[in-house]
Amino acid sequence: MNKIEIEKTMQMEPRKRYEYFIKKIVDFEEVWSLSNEKGWVTSKASDGSLMLHFWPTKEHAKLCAIKEWENSTPESIDLEDFVGNWLPGMLNDGVSISIFYNNIDSITLPINKIMEDIEEELENY
Incomplete structure (x- = not known):
């Protein structure tokens, strides 16, 4: 990925980043997250539940490996595994x-909606 595309996508509003995420993960058949010696990076959702974070590319995930996640590294997850498991x-x-945290905000949608959006995008291939 080129630096300009990475910078522009990190600055998009959350809904646009989500749309980009869906297209990119289907196109490249992989999803990215961050992991460290303790496992996958997590945070707390507004309702107090555990939240996992995902990005469309290694480069986007790597930009978020700061502060409490500074010792984390991007890890690829196969799209089929992501959707199926x-x-x-x-x-x-x-x-x-x-989805697609940019060190400021992200979007959180029901998992069923994300699964539907991925399946819909897969139909374009």
Whole structure:
């Protein structure tokens, strides 16, 4: 990815970043998160539930490996595994999802909606 695209996408409003996320993960068939010696990075959702974070590219995830996540590294997750295992597992466990955090905000949607949007985008291929 070029630096300009990374900078521009990090500055988009959350809904536009989400749309970019869906297109990118389907196009490249992978999702990115951050992990460290303790496991995957998490935070607390506004309702107090555990929240996992996902990005469309390694470069975007790496830009968020700061502060409490500074010792974290980007890790790739195969899209098929993400859709078939991660999202259903998160839904069953009551874990929330943060899409494309930019060190300021992200978007959180129901997991079923994210699954629908991914399936809809997959139909374009």
